[in-house]
Amino acid sequence: MGCVFAAHALTFEVTDGNSTCIKAELSANFSISYNTTNGTSVARFVLPSSAAVGSSSSCGGGDVPPELVVMFGAGHTLALMFSSDGLLYRVANMSLQYNLSDTATFPQSSSSRIVSVMTNVSEISARLNSTYRCLSSMSVSLSTEVNITFSDVRMEAFMNRANLSTNESVCSADQTVTTTAPTPSPRTTVAPSPVPPPAPERGNYTITNGNGTACLLALMGLQLNITHHSKSLNKTVSEVMNLQPNRTTASGSCGVPRATLVLSEDLTNLTFTFTLNLTTQKFYLSAVNVSAFWPDMTDRFVEGNGSLNFLQCSVGRSYMCSAEQMLAVVPTFSINTFRLQLQPFNVTANRFAAAEECRVDQENMLIPIIVGAALAGLVLIILIAYLIGRKRTHAGYQTI
Numbered sequence: 001m002g003c004v005f006a007a008h009a010l011t012f013e014v015t016d017g018n019s020t021c022i023k024a025e026l027s028a029n030f031s032i033s034y035n036t037t038n039g040t041s042v043a044r045f046v047l048p049s050s051a052a053v054g055s056s057s058s059c060g061g062g063d064v065p066p067e068l069v070v071m072f073g074a075g076h077t078l079a080l081m082f083s084s085d086g087l088l089y090r091v092a093n094m095s096l097q098y099n100l101s102d103t104a105t106f107p108q109s110s111s112s113r114i115v116s117v118m119t120n121v122s123e124i125s126a127r128l129n130s131t132y133r134c135l136s137s138m139s140v141s142l143s144t145e146v147n148i149t150f151s152d153v154r155m156e157a158f159m160n161r162a163n164l165s166t167n168e169s170v171c172s173a174d175q176t177v178t179t180t181a182p183t184p185s186p187r188t189t190v191a192p193s194p195v196p197p198p199a200p201e202r203g204n205y206t207i208t209n210g211n212g213t214a215c216l217l218a219l220m221g222l223q224l225n226i227t228h229h230s231k232s233l234n235k236t237v238s239e240v241m242n243l244q245p246n247r248t249t250a251s252g253s254c255g256v257p258r259a260t261l262v263l264s265e266d267l268t269n270l271t272f273t274f275t276l277n278l279t280t281q282k283f284y285l286s287a288v289n290v291s292a293f294w295p296d297m298t299d300r301f302v303e304g305n306g307s308l309n310f311l312q313c314s315v316g317r318s319y320m321c322s323a324e325q326m327l328a329v330v331p332t333f334s335i336n337t338f339r340l341q342l343q344p345f346n347v348t349a350n351r352f353a354a355a356e357e358c359r360v361d362q363e364n365m366l367i368p369i370i371v372g373a374a375l376a377g378l379v380l381i382i383l384i385a386y387l388i389g390r391k392r393t394h395a396g397y398q399t400i
Contacts, residue, residue: 009152010047014057014068020162021059022068022082024155033145034100036108043106048072063212065092066157075099075114078148080124082157083264085249089157090125090264092251093118096142117142120251120262120271123293123300124155126169131156134171172267172293197223199324202339203245206350207252207261214350215254216261216274217318221338224268224290228332229298239294243270258286259344267293270335273306274344276315283345285310288329303333311342313356318343321358 014022028047033040047070054069054077070078076098083092095118100109119142126132134153141147153171156164200221207216222243230237248265257276262269273287289304310327313319320341327335343352 008049009154010049010051012051012053012068012070014053014059014066016059019059020159021066022057022155022157023159023164024068024080024153025164026153026155027151028078029149029151030096031147031149032098032106034106035110037110038108041106041108045105047078063208068157073099073105074102076102076105083249083251084128084158085247087128087247088125088249088266089128090249092249092262092264093120094140094142094148095119096146096148098146117146119143120260120269123171123267123269123291124153125264125266126156127167128158129160129165130167130169131164132171133168134174136171136173138171138173197240197242199223199338200242201245203243203248203263205248205250205261205263207250207254207259209254214347216252216259216342216344217347217350217352218250218261218342218344220340220342222263222270223336223338224270224292225334225336226290226292226294226301226332228294228301231296231298233296237296239296241268241294243268254344256345261344271304276345281315282312283315284308284312285327288327288335290329290333301333303330305329311340311358316346316353318352318355319358320355323358325358 009025009027012022012024012026013020026047030043030045030047032043034043051070051072054071056067057069058064058067060066060082065081065083067079067081072078077096079093079095079097080091081093081095082089084090095116097114097116098105099114100106101112103109119140123138124132124134132153132155135151137149137151138153139147139149154164159165200223202219202221205218205220206214209215224241224243225238226241227236227238229235243263243265248263250261250263252261253259257278259274261272261274263272264270269291271287271289272285274283275286276283286308287304287306288308291300291302293300308327308329311319311321318341321337322339325337325340327337329335341352341355346353
């Protein structure tokens, strides 16, 4: 088993000519579980002072996002890919590539392969033209075997100057909370019940493949329901928040049999995983993961469920549901969808295929038809009764 050493902040800089676009000061501790000839072991090590910016680092441009790639040790690579919505920038993708043939780091490893892991869930987010600062320890799980703990972090992407901005976006762990003793009140008042937010705006989210062609389409309004411990009330509460499309960035990947859609707004990250059943030729929402740190939360809320079976639809068609739906992910987290249409597979010409409507929409369409048929039947019965009555009336008259 490896030893843990104290990490010191290192500085990395990505440039394009004489211009700096990414600058990062950080320290990182790695914890990686791996198989050995005798069972399993855990390698724990720090980002060494010899780590350097890799040649694949880029300031981006066009459809290519900016990326910081750090090379260290015997073939190990840490990469941070950034995205921006015009207001905020964030680490949209974090990946680690480690070499199990490095016997100094992974002694007695039973494998010599190179392993790659990644995550789209990251709390590193800041305002544009500001420095993200988080001196406190912050752990990021890239898989069940790999965990990275960052500290002493000061970084900025999409820069337009050589030095980090003096304007800082401070992580929640660094924000000190001061409390004052409550003032006694002569009267007891009951706080009003929280007013639920209105129906969310409908967002338009598109994932493209390498040649810029749309491969996943989603139109939907999303409302998140999270049960957490309230910092202000010191009790468990249920909080509802609408995802705001104008503050949300979309990323993800397309493939068979899985496609992913990652939506990020400030400190809320939502990942949808869609799976295609090659036997039935139907796709469905198979997994949802959420990471959120709302202002009144005591701790970061992280939950997920990888055994779902929602929004089932035939491949080559889009799934549509205009009615509100509730997707129960776990007991403490659910999603309400509004005016939903999505297609994660077989998108052609950058537009939705013919839609398969959800059962609720079908029932809503059926009700007016049934009511109309019933009214038509009633009118027909009244008309027949009127004609029969009129015929009997005429039969009662006799010629004199």
